[in-house]
Amino acid sequence: MKQVPTQAPSEFDNMTSTKIQNKVGFIGAGNMAKAIGNGMLVSESVKAENIIISAPSDRNLAFWKEKGVRTTHDNAEVITFADIVFIAVKPQYFEGMIDGLKKASTLTVTKPMCFVSIMVGRTVKSVTEVLKTVPGILGEFEVIKVMPNTPSMVGMGCSVMVSDKNGAFTSVVRQIMELCGVCEDIPESLMNACGALSGSGPAYLYMVIEALADGGVKLGIPRDLSYRLAAQTMSGAGKMVMESGKHPGVLKDEVCSPGGSTITGVHELEKSGLRAGFMNALAAAANRSEQLG
Ligand SMILES: NC(=O)C1=CN([C@@H]2O[C@H](COP(=O)(O)OP(=O)(O)OC[C@H]3O[C@@H](n4cnc5c(N)ncnc54)[C@H](OP(=O)(O)O)[C@@H]3O)[C@@H](O)[C@H]2O)C=CC1
Numbered sequence: 001m002k003q004v005p006t007q008a009p010s011e012f013d014n015m016t017s018t019k020i021q022n023k024v025g026f027i028g029a030g031n032m033a034k035a036i037g038n039g040m041l042v043s044e045s046v047k048a049e050n051i052i053i054s055a056p057s058d059r060n061l062a063f064w065k066e067k068g069v070r071t072t073h074d075n076a077e078v079i080t081f082a083d084i085v086f087i088a089v090k091p092q093y094f095e096g097m098i099d100g101l102k103k104a105s106t107l108t109v110t111k112p113m114c115f116v117s118i119m120v121g122r123t124v125k126s127v128t129e130v131l132k133t134v135p136g137i138l139g140e141f142e143v144i145k146v147m148p149n150t151p152s153m154v155g156m157g158c159s160v161m162v163s164d165k166n167g168a169f170t171s172v173v174r175q176i177m178e179l180c181g182v183c184e185d186i187p188e189s190l191m192n193a194c195g196a197l198s199g200s201g202p203a204y205l206y207m208v209i210e211a212l213a214d215g216g217v218k219l220g221i222p223r224d225l226s227y228r229l230a231a232q233t234m235s236g237a238g239k240m241v242m243e244s245g246k247h248p249g250v251l252k253d254e255v256c257s258p259g260g261s262t263i264t265g266v267h268e269l270e271k272s273g274l275r276a277g278f279m280n281a282l283a284a285a286a287n288r289s290e291q292l293g
């Protein structure tokens, strides 16, 4: 598929950089690790030499090597090097990853550490209990749960975080997430719901962009232009909700002239069950997160 060209300035251009001295590691080097790591690197808040990342294969490591980040296939090396370690593997692979750490004869750490779990479904308690079974992790550690999203890659991330307010690493982890966008504190009871909304949400909204663009193409708009118009319209509508202080229903009403074209389109969307579709999608995603935990 052709990439959608854009002239939009990066959100990173507006950021003031906060210097973070901690050594940060990632176990797992895929989409989400890249998105958070990119935020740290582009904002120049964490030096590349203070970051380490591991994955079993080389598939995703080239991206990091190019940026001067230390890479390894050994998860124990990440824990030995870093004091903040993001667990960025799929939840289904967590136990396998832990089994590897239990067997790692090179792993003996006594320093205070923080593990940031971004795994969908896994609770702070369950991650803490599993990490406690690793004999080489001998020091005190805290576990922070973060549910990020992939727009972190462009500084427009929306993360939620569950942490101990008095934890030694809480504020620096929040700072890291804020390098990639916004980060809200939530109670853990809302984690799967927030994951379904902001964690999974980009996928649903990309589908909306695709659908709007297809609608445009059907009406004769060239595809590239159609994607640009759809994406910018989505971005502008989000900004209006954030900045105007108006209820989204009021903003919708401002677009719908009486007897006009938009209300005619709104009627079709209501007939298609759009709102119920989104509500059902979020409920299904939250339910699946629960199962994965
Ligand atoms: N993608 C998203 O939008 C979001 C994802 N998340 C969470 O983030 C986590 C990662 O997801 P995502 O980045 O999309 O997944 P990816 O599949 O893109 O990446 C997973 C990474 O884990 C690596 N991996 C697999 N097994 C191990 C292991 N034993 N030790 C070390 N690394 C391992 C893979 O290695 P290799 O490179 O060799 O394949 C890969 O680099 C998941 O837990 C997910 O729930 C949370 C919010 C949003």
Ligand SMILES: O=C(O)[C@@H]1CCC=N1
Residues within 6 Å of the ligand: 120, 195, 199, 200
């Ligand atoms: O689909 C998933 O499992 C992950 C969690 C939130 C977004 N992606």
